[in-house]
Amino acid sequence: MINVVFVASEAAPFAKTGGLADVAGSLPKAMQGKDVSVKVFMPLHAKISPIYKEQMSYVGFTSVHLGWRSQYVGVLTMKYEGVDYYFIDNEFYFKRHTLYGEGDDPERYIYFSKAVLAALKMMGEKPDIIHTNDWHTAPINILLDYYKRHDDFYKDIKTVFTIHNLRYQGVCDPYVLGDLMNLPFEYFDEERLKFYESINILKGGIVFSDHVTTVSESYAHEITTPYFGENLEGVINKYKDKLSGIVNGIDYDVYAPATDPNIPVNYDLRSIGRKKEIKAHLQVKFGLPVDENIPMLAIISRLADMKGLDLIAHILEELLSLDVQLVVLGTGEQRYEDMFKYFHYRYPNKLASRIYFDQQESHAIYAGSDLFIMPSLFEPCGLSQLIALRYGTIPVVRQIGGLRDTVMPYNKYTGEGNGFGFMNYNAHELLFTIKDALSYYHDHDTWKQIVKQAMKANHGWEKSSKAYLDVYAKVLGK
Ligand code: GLC
Numbered sequence: 001m002i003n004v005v006f007v008a009s010e011a012a013p014f015a016k017t018g019g020l021a022d023v024a025g026s027l028p029k030a031m032q033g034k035d036v037s038v039k040v041f042m043p044l045h046a047k048i049s050p051i052y053k054e055q056m057s058y059v060g061f062t063s064v065h066l067g068w069r070s071q072y073v074g075v076l077t078m079k080y081e082g083v084d085y086y087f088i089d090n091e092f093y094f095k096r097h098t099l100y101g102e103g104d105d106p107e108r109y110i111y112f113s114k115a116v117l118a119a120l121k122m123m124g125e126k127p128d129i130i131h132t133n134d135w136h137t138a139p140i141n142i143l144l145d146y147y148k149r150h151d152d153f154y155k156d157i158k159t160v161f162t163i164h165n166l167r168y169q170g171v172c173d174p175y176v177l178g179d180l181m182n183l184p185f186e187y188f189d190e191e192r193l194k195f196y197e198s199i200n201i202l203k204g205g206i207v208f209s210d211h212v213t214t215v216s217e218s219y220a221h222e223i224t225t226p227y228f229g230e231n232l233e234g235v236i237n238k239y240k241d242k243l244s245g246i247v248n249g250i251d252y253d254v255y256a257p258a259t260d261p262n263i264p265v266n267y268d269l270r271s272i273g274r275k276k277e278i279k280a281h282l283q284v285k286f287g288l289p290v291d292e293n294i295p296m297l298a299i300i301s302r303l304a305d306m307k308g309l310d311l312i313a314h315i316l317e318e319l320l321s322l323d324v325q326l327v328v329l330g331t332g333e334q335r336y337e338d339m340f341k342y343f344h345y346r347y348p349n350k351l352a353s354r355i356y357f358d359q360q361e362s363h364a365i366y367a368g369s370d371l372f373i374m375p376s377l378f379e380p381c382g383l384s385q386l387i388a389l390r391y392g393t394i395p396v397v398r399q400i401g402g403l404r405d406t407v408m409p410y411n412k413y414t415g416e417g418n419g420f421g422f423m424n425y426n427a428h429e430l431l432f433t434i435k436d437a438l439s440y441y442h443d444h445d446t447w448k449q450i451v452k453q454a455m456k457a458n459h460g461w462e463k464s465s466k467a468y469l470d471v472y473a474k475v476l477g478k
């Protein structure tokens with residue numbers, strides 16, 4: 001039995017801002033079994049619903065030092081879908097409205113990382129592996145390097161570090177080393193944490209973990225190049241022997257067109273015609289003309305540059321001049337929120353802008369639309385295209401990162417494929433690819449075939465959770 005402690009800054013359903021939470025909320029459940037026992041640690045964020053807080057029980061407390069200051073560490077726990085979740089309680093750091101974006105983020109997550117290590121000792125829980133995710137938990141990998149040599153409790157623990165997004169790195173002032181991490185200044189070194197004149201926590205995660213994974217094979221390769229490497233391609237190349245890509249899955253119990261309670265009509269491979277009923281339902285709800293023959297395009301996304309929204313901005317007018325309807329769900333950068341609101345006002349028969357996020361509504365849009373648009377600038381894995389495929393909504397993607405690994409462009413000669421793709425980060429390439437997809441839309445048999453192929457793609461966790469278990473075994477020399 002391998003004991004794994006999985007650490008993340010967010011996990012669904014407790015607290016979620018992005019895909020990391022979905023992975024932290026579904027991968028542990030998929031791995032849990034006879035060979036592995038997984039415990040998940042995350043902060044007790046203020047926004048965790050009281051429904052869950054009421055179910056938590058108190059484990060104990062300890063404290064950690066940040067510089068000369070001592071900080072309280074409370075530990076709460078609850079079981080969720082067969083997995084034990086542990087929550088680090090400290091109101092000073094986590095009684096905030098947002099998970100990130102606070103001036104003291106490095107301090108908050110260094111605290112959290114220290115707190116997890118201290119909590120394990122307090123609980124007498126010595127895992128075989130600590131699996132950290134993104135820079136927020138990478139201080140654990142760095143601290144362990146030091147603790148291992150100074151405290152027998154931590155001596156044999158191995159680490160796996162997963163990069164979900166290389167863009168956020170936790171770059172901070174070197175004073176953090178002594179004042180928050182209580183580490184000697186030797187760590188301010190090119191071979192360790194030094195990054196220009198700062199320290200880079202994510203770099204430390206790469207340097208000090210036994211194995212590094214990222215969330216698709218293509219992204220694992222891409223980040224060795226300057227275009228995708230976010231200035232860390234040098235370090236990544238140096239350690240590429242311990243780097244591998246494991247594509248994310250989604251929870252097939254939650255995203256299940258045949259049983260999903262969030263959609264007005266359920267369907268499966270034999271009844272894909274019913275998608276049209278859901279489309280009609282959406283058209284009524286969104287005040288769009290009710291017509292089953294108008295293709296409905298969907299964007300469900302954080303409205304951020306990374307998601308390729310600037311490409312959409314370039315072609316929105318042209319796109320809306322076609323015989324299509326576009327539904328947008330999500331929040332994000334002001335200029336994109338404003339853009340969609342403005343075009344909604346100008347083209348109320350074509351565009352429905354829903355500038356908020358609602359889980360239930362997202363399921364209905366995934367199910368009722370025909371095409372799902374996702375032209376990301378970079379995409380470590382991407383989960384939305386997997387959900388779209390599952391609901392038989394055909395993704396139009398830029399063929400990079402996880403999008404390239406999960407969406408197979410339709411090939412008119414062989415009839416294979418479950419989506420449409422383009423390569424260059426170019427707005428008109430996107431538009432032409434959408435037009436290409438639309439050219440098949442009215443050819444009912446072909447379209448039905450593509451929809452079926454999409455729904456048959458298998459992106460549950462089965463295969464990838466096994467790949468993680470292989471990584472654990474390898475790290476432990478088993
Ligand atoms: C980040 C990445 C996304 C990935 C998710 C989960 O949000 O941007 O591509 O799917 O993490 O790994």
